[in-house]
């Protein structure tokens with residue numbers, strides 16, 4: 407089985423793939439999220455694993471936008487992983503790391519460490535890499551540049567970098583959610599390592615075009631009176647005009663035969679369009695400390 411992920415090796419997405427699928431599968435790194443999504447749509451790989459949301463920084467808009475506007479695929483599984491960000495430099499700079507003149511990482515990783523960067527490297531510019539792993543790889547290949555990467559401990563090991571400060575993310579609770587994507591709405595695969603926490607269903611809802619008052623309230627009440635627990639609601643631009651948005655709603659339940667189809671039919675009767683983005687099991691990777699307790 408071939409699993410694609412946002413690469414290169416040792417990104418957080420790669421860690422999520424290893425934790426969920428184990429070492430037996432073939433792991434295929436892609437430079438960008440759209441490349442990884444295109445590969446699963448084209449059948450080059452069996453599943454794509456991409457980041458969707460971080461607890462500190464919010465949604466990974468690129469993932470949802472690409473799924474909605476370019477490659478309709480299903481979310482067939484979810485993996486939530488703890489995220490620990492470390493500052494690392496080329497080993498030749500380990501004694502002068504405080505003199506770095508640039509910090510390099512994925513935009514979400516930089517955002518997770520804004521307070522740290524402001525206090526420790528006030529005014530030092532940062533640049534965005536396609537992933538934390540790509541930033542670590544760059545630092546290892548450019549010893550002549552006084553640049554540090556923000557990435558995970560496996561990336562430091564993989565690219566031979568020296569971690570000079572650990573856990574530099576600004577808030578202790580730092581987790582990222584990853585989606586497992588596939589062209590069909592099923593994951594005929596059991597993780598050898600993780601047990602599911604709960605079932606979930608994700609819907610995309612577009613409101614009627616005639617801008618009725620209370621439309622969103624009506625959408626929410628279709629779920630509320632059926633006691634369908636919504637764990638997330640997110641709006642994204644439809645890219646058809648200012649003020650045109652669709653909603654992505656997560657419900658804490660697998661797709662059933664009664665309640666979710668009932669809510670869908672009610673919304674469609676109100677003039678909404680409702681699209682199933684996936685019904686799947688959600689898994690979580692335990693932090694080392696959580697594993698011990």
Ligand SMILES: O=C(O)C(=O)C[C@]1(C(=O)O)C=C[C@@H](O)C=C1
Pocket residue numbers: 412416417418419420457459460466489512514515536537538539582
């Ligand atoms: O750059 C990586 O290592 C990724 O896997 C991407 C990503 C993200 O898109 O949020 C994943 C987890 C972390 O929150 C930082 C970056």
